[in-house]
Amino acid sequence: MSDPVSPSFDAETEAEAELEPEPGEDPSATDAEPGRTGAHSVVAALENAGAEAMFGVQGGAIMPVYDALYDSDLRHVMMAHEQAAAHAADAYGIVSGTPGVCLATSGPGATNLVTGIADADMDSDPMVALTGQVPTDFVGNDAFQETDTTGVTAPITKTNYFADHADTVGDTVGEAFAYAAAGRPGPTLVDLPKDVTQDETAVEPGDATVPDTYDPQTEADDEAVAEAARRLERAEKPVVLVGGGVIKGDATEELRAFAREYEIPVATSMPAVGAFPEDDDLSLEMVGMHGTGYANMATTHCDVMLAVGTRFDDRLTGGVDTFAPEAEVLHVDIDPAEISKNVTADVALIGDAATVLDQLDAEMERAPDCREWRSQCWTWKSEYPMDYATPDDEPLKPQFVVEAFDEATGDDTIVTTGVGQHQMWAVQYWTYTEPRTWVSSHGLGTMGYGLPAAIGAKFAADDDQQVVCFEGDGSFLMTMQELSVAVRENLDITVAVLNNEYIGMVRQWQDAFYDGRHSASEYNWCPEFEPLAEAFGAQGFTVSDYDEVADTVEAALAYDGPSVVDVRIDPAENVYPMVPSGGANGKFALSEDQL
Missing domain, CATH: 3.40.50.1220 (TPP-binding domain)
Known part of the structure; x- marks a missing residue:
């Protein structure tokens, strides 16, 4: 009697037969490339969409994406803080016209992006945020570094997504990229659970396309x-x-x-x-x-x-x-x-x-x-000319410094700023003739925006295009750690800190509307910015007299790398014209006594 055929043998044989490819069939079309994961699809989607540079901070939950970036030609710029990564991506989008990309890990990484996302939302800037998330099975259990990122960012994004499968995550990222730039631009976000980016997939993401339901009207009635x-x-x-x-x-x-x-x-x-x-x-x-x-x-x-x-x-x-x-x-x-x-x-x-x-x-x-x-x-x-006085017995006027930088640079120079009095002087006393050369925080009014924005702008700019950043002393203190990034990348950017030892706009309002009570607006405890810049590896300058300005501006612009000019300006100088909040534009004030 012959031995009976083993049922297990029959099952294995049948399974092997099912796995045999049909004649002419590409086995890779059905089997995942060994080691190819959802994270690789994320990176491939960005490549398909035409992304070139991105800004981020590494961390546990986003680590699979960074591992996939290791083999990619995409340029990643490691920032010192996630908020700065979002501002750099925002500025990149403003200058390039295509979405900037920022990355962060879960929990505090994602929440640190929130200010930059809100900034992009208020100003309708195209940006994509990719955030790591705890594995899907842990979501809702208060796992280490878990945050409801889609819930937190829903009010400040054009749309956001929670990725739920390695097979679809690439197309989700592509859609987020396309949607950020379509119609009225704005920030989008994709939250990436770690199991989704670690799981293997055989699916290649397609071209970046907007949702079928999105069809903004382009022609007026x-x-x-x-x-x-x-x-x-x-x-x-x-x-x-x-x-x-x-x-x-x-x-x-x-x-x-x-x-x-x-x-x-x-x-x-x-x-x-x-x-x-x-x-x-x-x-x-x-x-x-x-x-x-x-x-x-x-x-x-x-x-x-x-x-x-x-x-x-x-x-x-x-x-x-x-x-x-x-x-x-x-x-x-x-x-x-x-x-x-x-x-x-x-x-x-x-x-x-x-x-x-x-x-x-x-x-x-x-x-x-x-x-x-x-x-x-x-x-x-x-x-009502935009002029100003320069008395010999008063300190250096900030308007003079802005005009000096303007005169020393080309028409296509990109100007970035933080928020405060320095922002207003930079927009008032620089003559702008080209679009995408003014990069600032408007609707949200984010102090500290200027330096990370200069970094993002420099990566988006033409090779021979200059970038000048105007900051205030208070605003500069908020993101000055990004000087380390500018030095590491050898970025030829010039930062002019208009230093009046105040949160100047707050001080101006306190003088005008709060009887001069300077509550928490005095910044006379600031560090010396010239040696601070040099501690980071940048070139530092200090200027306080009119006759020093032209030579200092020339030297700062000529330095091949990041430079910081500590400009000691008149602490009593105010921004005018000024319309009080809620006032009539036609009744603008040209001095404090007109407010």
């Missing part, structure tokens, strides 16, 4: 365009108000052509600085709380306002009831939620800024007859 054109044609005192959406939407060429074709004066919000050349006769420069007197007068007295890509925030409008009280408002924005949110629109033009400006241009039959209005705007320029 034809009837609305016609109505807006007719109102512009009969305007006697028109103004174009430019918001940051013009730069985000790459609509600066269309804006410039439209304004010049119809000879309409142009005012910009702070995020839009550089969208229209400030040396153009039609430029009124920045409007709002610390805008020029002539921009605030023009927007107050105009009869038709073409507002493009602006959300009409309170620092722009002052009191909404007194903002452009005589104007018909024609509001162009790709986000319908912004229409009539703060300022009521008489005509809503929902669509992409460049497309809608082209539509308006095609519809316009003639330019408005506004020669007298342009003459009035030029008169206001002469009545």
Whole structure:
């Protein structure tokens, strides 16, 4: 009698037969490449999307992604703090126009990104945050370094994702990248549990695409365009108000052509600085709380306002009831939620800024007859010049320093700043002629933004493009550890610390509105910034006299690597013009006694 066939043998044989590939079939299409994980799919998705550089801090839960990066050509910049990683990615996105990427581990790594994510959200900057997370089975158990990252960041992201499988994580990251840049840009986040990034997968991520359900309107309604054109044609005192959406939407060429074709004066919000050349006769420069007197007068007295890509925030409008009280408002924005949110629109033009400006241009039959209005705007320029005094018996004025750096650098120089008085002097006294050269924190107003932003901007800039960072002493202290990154990477950036030994804007408000009671605003305990810079390995300078400024600026810019200039400025100097919070833009103050 022959031996019976073993059932286990039959099962093994059958299983082996099932695993045999069909003739012509690629075995790799069904089997995972040995060692290929969800983390490799994350990296492949970024490569497919066209990412080039990213900024982050290593840690336990994000470690699989960093291990996959080891074999990638993607440039990773290790930052000293996660908040700085987010700011660097934000600035990279502003300058490049493509999403910046930041990475952090779970728990405190993810929460340290929150300030930078919120900053990008307020300013509609394209950014992708990738955060490590505890393994899926541990989620909800208060595991070591666990945080509900998607819950924490839901209010401050365009959208966020919790990755749940190694097979799909790559496409999720690709979608997050595409979505961050589409329509109205903004930050997205993908939370990556460690088991998802460690598990093996045979699935290759596809191209980065937005969700099928996302289809922002790009062309404005034809009837609305016609109505807006007719109102512009009969305007006697028109103004174009430019918001940051013009730069985000790459609509600066269309804006410039439209304004010049119809000879309409142009005012910009702070995020839009550089969208229209400030040396153009039609430029009124920045409007709002610390805008020029002539921009605030023009927007107050105009009869038709073409507002493009602006959300009409309170620092722009002052009191909404007194903002452009005589104007018909024609509001162009790709986000319908912004229409009539703060300022009521008489005509809503929902669509992409460049497309809608082209539509308006095609519809316009003639330019408005506004020669007298342009003459009035030029008169206001002469009545309210942006000048300042430099008495010999007073310390160095910060405006002089900003102008000295501007004169010594090219038109395409990128300026980054922290937040405070130095930010206002940098935007007021530098002449901006190109888009994506002004990089700052607007809606969130984040102190410490300037130095990490300079690092991100430098990685996005052209090889021969200079980067100058203006910081205040208080703002610089918040992220100065990133000098170590600038030195390690040998980045040719120049930091000018406008040092008045105060949180200057707070001190200015305390003098104006709190009877000069300087509660917690004095910073006379700051370190010496020149030796501090040199301790990091950067080149340090100190300047306090007018006759030292030109040579110091030249030396700092000429240094091949990061340099820091400690500029000892007049501690009593204030930022003017100034519109008190909630005040009328047309009643701006030029001195403290006018507040």
